[in-house]
Amino acid sequence: xxxxxxxxxxxxxxxxxxxxxxxxxxxxxxxxxxxxxxxxxxxxxxxxxxxxxxxxxxxxxxxxxxxxxxxxxxxxxxxxxxxxxxxxxxxxxxxxxxxxxxxxxxxxxxxxxxxxxxxxxxxxxxxxxxxxxxxxxxxxxxxxxxxxxxxxxxxxxxxxxxxxxxxxxxxxxxxxxxxxxxxxxxxxxxxxxxxxxxxxxxxxxxxxxxxxxxxxxxxxxxxxxxxxxxxxxxxxxxxxxxxxxxxxxxxxxxxxxxxxxxxxxxxxxxxxxxxxxxxxxxxxxxxxxxxxxxxxxxxxxxxxxxxxxxxxxxxxxxxxxxxxxxxxxxxxxxxxxxxxxxxxxxxxxxxxxxxxxxxxxxxxxxxxxxxxxxxxxxxxxxxxxxxxxxxxxxxxxxxxxxxxxxxxxxxxxxxxxxxx
Amino acid sequence: xxxxxxxxxxxxxxxxxxxxxxxxxxxxxxxxxxxxxxxxxxxxxxxxxxxxxxxxxxxxxxxxxxxxxxxxxxxxxxxxxxxxxxxxxxxxxxxxxxxxxxxxxxxxxxxxxxxxxxxxxxxxxxxxxxxxxxxxxxxxxxxxxxxxxxxxxxxxxxxxxxxxxxxxxxxxxxxxxxxxxxxxxxxxxxxxxxxxxxxxxxxxxxxxxxxxxxxxxxxxxxxxxxxxxxxxxxxxxxxxxxxxxxxxxxxxxxx
Numbered sequence: 253x254x255x256x257x258x259x260x261x262x263x264x265x266x267x268x269x270x271x272x273x274x275x276x277x278x279x280x281x282x283x284x285x286x287x288x289x290x291x292x293x294x295x296x297x298x299x300x301x302x303x304x305x306x307x308x309x310x311x312x313x314x315x316x317x318x319x320x321x322x323x324x325x326x327x328x329x330x331x332x333x334x335x336x337x338x339x340x341x342x343x344x345x346x347x348x349x350x351x352x353x354x355x356x357x358x359x360x361x362x363x364x365x366x367x368x369x370x371x372x373x374x375x376x377x378x379x380x381x382x383x384x385x386x387x388x389x390x391x392x393x394x395x396x397x398x399x400x401x402x403x404x405x406x407x408x409x410x411x412x413x414x415x416x417x418x419x420x421x422x423x424x425x426x427x428x429x430x431x432x433x434x435x436x437x438x439x440x441x442x443x444x445x446x447x448x449x450x451x452x453x454x455x456x457x458x459x460x461x462x463x464x465x466x467x468x469x470x471x472x473x474x475x476x477x478x479x480x481x482x483x484x485x486x487x488x489x490x491x492x493x494x495x496x497x498x499x500x501x502x503x504x505x506x507x508x509x510x511x512x513x514x515x516x517x518x519x520x521x522x523x524x525x526x527x528x529x530x531x532x533x534x535x536x537x538x539x540x541x542x543x544x545x546x547x548x549x550x551x552x553x554x555x556x557x558x559x560x561x562x563x564x565x566x567x568x569x570x571x572x573x574x575x576x577x578x579x580x581x582x583x584x585x586x587x588x589x590x591x592x593x594x595x596x597x598x599x600x601x602x603x604x605x606x607x608x609x610x611x612x613x614x615x616x617x618x619x620x621x622x623x624x625x626x627x628x629x630x631x632x633x634x635x636x637x638x639x640x641x642x643x644x645x646x647x648x649x650x651x652x653x654x655x656x657x658x659x660x661x662x663x664x665x666x667x668x669x670x671x672x
Numbered sequence: 673x674x675x676x677x678x679x680x681x682x683x684x685x686x687x688x689x690x691x692x693x694x695x696x697x698x699x700x701x702x703x704x705x706x707x708x709x710x711x712x713x714x715x716x717x718x719x720x721x722x723x724x725x726x727x728x729x730x731x732x733x734x735x736x737x738x739x740x741x742x743x744x745x746x747x748x749x750x751x752x753x754x755x756x757x758x759x760x761x762x763x764x765x766x767x768x769x770x771x772x773x774x775x776x777x778x779x780x781x782x783x784x785x786x787x788x789x790x791x792x793x794x795x796x797x798x799x800x801x802x803x804x805x806x807x808x809x810x811x812x813x814x815x816x817x818x819x820x821x822x823x824x825x826x827x828x829x830x831x832x833x834x835x836x837x838x839x840x841x842x843x844x845x846x847x848x849x850x851x852x853x854x855x856x857x858x859x860x861x862x863x864x865x866x867x868x869x870x871x872x873x874x875x876x877x878x879x880x881x882x883x884x885x886x887x888x889x890x891x892x893x894x895x896x897x898x899x900x901x902x903x904x905x906x907x908x909x910x911x912x913x914x915x916x917x918x919x920x921x922x923x924x925x926x927x
Contacts, residue, residue: 478766482735485764486682489785493684496789512788526766557769559744598771605823609771619899621854648842651858654822658853666775670823 278303315395317374324370325363334423335362397440401433471529478526488514530558531599533565535573536608540597543580547595552587557598565606566671567653571646576608578639579665583612586663590615594662604671611664618659625657674702674807675728676800678709679716679746680762681736686711688789689731689762689796696797702804704729713741720753727756727810729780729803731796734763744769747777755828756810758803762792816870820848820857827855835884835897837864839877849901874913878903882916887925890914 336359408425488511495507531537544554565572580597587593590613598609618624625644647653647667656666676693680686690709697704707728708719713736720726730750734743741749743761750757758780761773765784773779780803783795816831835849839861846864848855865873872882880895880903887896893905895913905913917924 481766482764485766485786489764490682490684492789493688508788555770557772559742559769559772596771598769598775600772600775602776602823602825605825607775609775611771620901621852622849622901625854648840648845651844654845654856654858656853656855660852664771668822 274303315398320370320374320398321367324367335359393440393444397436401429401436405429468529474526475529527556527558530561531556532561532563533569533572535569536562536565536576536599539573539576539580543577543584544595544597547580547584550584550588552584552593552595555594555596557596557600560601562599562601562606564671565669567650567669571650572608575643575646575667576610578643579610582639583610583663586614587612606669606671608667608669609664610666611662614659614661614663618663621657621659674704674804675707675726676704676731677707677716677719677728678731679711679713679736679743680709680731680733681711681739682733683711685785692793692796693731693800696800700801700804702800703808704800704804711736713739713743713746717741717746717749720750726754727807728754728758729800729807730757730759731762732759734761734767734769744773744776747773747779751777758799758806760796760799762796818868818870820855820859822857831870831881832883834871834881835899835901836881836903837861837871837879838903849897851899872909872913872916874903874905874909876906878905882913882920883922885917885922885924887927888913888917889927891927 339358408429412421412425492507492511495504498504528537528541531540540556544556547554580595583595587595592613594613596609596611598607598611600607600609625640643655643665647655652670652672654668654670656664656668658664658666676697678686678689678693680689686709690706694706696702697706708716710716716730720728728750730747732743732747736742743763747759747761750759759777760781760783761768761779762783763785765786768782768784770782773782781795781799783792783799785792817828818831818834819826819828821827829850833850833853835851838847838849839845840847840856844858844860845856846859846861848857861873861877861879865871865879868879870881871879874880874895884897885895886898888894888905889896890910893907893910894902895905896902914926917926
């Protein structure tokens with residue numbers, strides 16, 4: 253009965269009227285059989301239990317649950333007896349007529365409690381790792397593992413019955429089996445997880461590689477556009493010189509019209525990929541790319557200057573990423589809502605130093621730069637200050653790094669990183 | 673005589689630029705000449721290296737396709753040989769690296785070609801006037817300069833922008849307070865005191881440009897600057913500072 257109950261609790265698909273009906277039939281039949289012939293009752297129960305397969309669609313899942321239920325029942329009823337005996341011994345109860353009943357009841361209660369605990373933990377596992385429970389491979393593995401265990405157990409009990417092995421020895425055998433089961437389970441889980449982890453990391457590496465290829469393609473095609481734009485602009489300019497030195501006012505007027513139109517589209521901010529290919533330092537590149545796209549979405553003009561390829565910067569990449577992230581966030585925050593908002597980043601290379609400049613247009617002039625850096629200072633108007641204290645905390649202890657702030661026509665933060 | 677130079681690889685644009693500049697010099701009768709107008713960056717570089725003490729005005733393009741040097745390198749080398757060079761970049765908007773050039777070259781101006789010939793002409797003329805104006809004034813009063821170095825790079829600025837130098841929160845770091853700028857750099861305040869005799873050590877952690885003080889509070893022992901920043905003044909130094917202010921007749925309010 254308990255096994256069936258457990259089944260129904262775990263497997264939602266079994267909650268149908270015909271299932272209940274057939275279970276009652278089965279239970280009655282089984283009880284009848286057991287009254288006549290009690291050997292191999294566990295195996296019988298299990299086999300009959302498998303009859304429920306007819307009602308479910310997810311067969312493998314059902315096998316898993318029924319095997320779990322049967323095994324759990326057998327184990328707990330076995331150890332339940334010991335547990336109840338132990339309880340009786342501690343409370344010094346004698347095993348007379350009525351306490352025999354008590355013994356049975358307490359035993360059943362303990363077993364039921366254990367079974368309920370199994371249900372709960374099964375449900376919990378299912379909720380926590382739904383993917384594994386739907387994964388065909390995983391289910392197959394679990395089914396076969398449980399099947400092996402079940403077969404082994406039935407073999408042991410049958411053997412024990414036939415050769416009249418005492419229950420003490422059987423207990424030891426059971427204990428060994430539980431240990432093996434646990435070890436097996438642990439190994440399996442470990443293998444399974446290390447396998448999934450490997451698959452995952454492999455997939456991530458693949459994605460990363462594809463992304464890099466994508467960015468490289470984008471960069472090179474962007475460079476082509478840039479080159480074309482440059483040539484085109486120069487052709488237009490020198491063409492303009494010819495036309496304006498010539499003596500054809502109609503042509504001049506027409507040319508000016510055409511040029512004003514095309515200049516507008518030419519000077520328009522083309523994308524945040526300008527010069528990005530020159531920044532080889534990965535974390536800095538990622539930050540700039542990310543923040544620039546945020547800024548562009550907010551309608552802010554962005555500009556990146558890098559005159560030479562920048563490969564190595566003598567600073568911890570995490571610090572650099574944090575600092576540049578804060579500075580760019582500040583810049584975006586500061587220009588948000590300005591009519592002609594602009595952000596510019598420059599990576600300037602010197603023989604023995606690299607400087608990172610972050611600049612943004614200013615709405616109001618800033619009078620006291622020294623107050624900006626003070627911890628806890630935030631000036632909502634200019635939007636700076638928040639985070640600048642953090643920047644200072646991060647940069648101050650680094651020997652080869654110094655910084656400058658300036659607020660002339662625009663706000664500028666300059667980080668100078670000397671190569672060591 | 674203020675010497676003017678042009679490097680522009682496009683012959684048409686070079687011709688126009690040349691004409692604009694010569695015309696403007698002639699009309700205003702400035703003491704200037706267009707010394708060299710070329711399409712080759714190297715030609716200008718050779719000229720600059722050969723001659724000494726020039727204080728020239730340079731109109732440079734930024735990209736010279738097919739040549740070894742670009743505008744930034746050319747300008748950097750010009751600065752090395754002609755410290756007071758007034759450099760104007762004339763280029764298309766997409767080639768400009770405003771921040772980078774501002775930081776490395778401190779150019780006089782950027783002229784964006786895309787804005788149309790009329791605007792370019794007007795800006796070139798303005799720059800000629802500004803450069804000429806500075807050139808003539810500079811000969812009267814030679815401006816005091818202040819410099820600090822970072823990563824082997826020397827950064828120059830007029831002394832009148834310097835307020836004071838303060839010891840930083842970390843060892844060996846100093847903070848230079850300018851009128852619109854804060855500069856942190858590596859150094860020791862004792863070394864800076866020796867290196868800049870024009871500055872006055874008012875406190876163990878403050879080295880002040882005394883000309884920039886607007887008010888000295890004798891009671892609180894504080895010195896104030898125009899933007900509201902203040903420095904502590906040590907009692908021992910107060911007397912010397914006041915004497916210096918009196919002697920130099922600076923307009924500092926005392927109370």
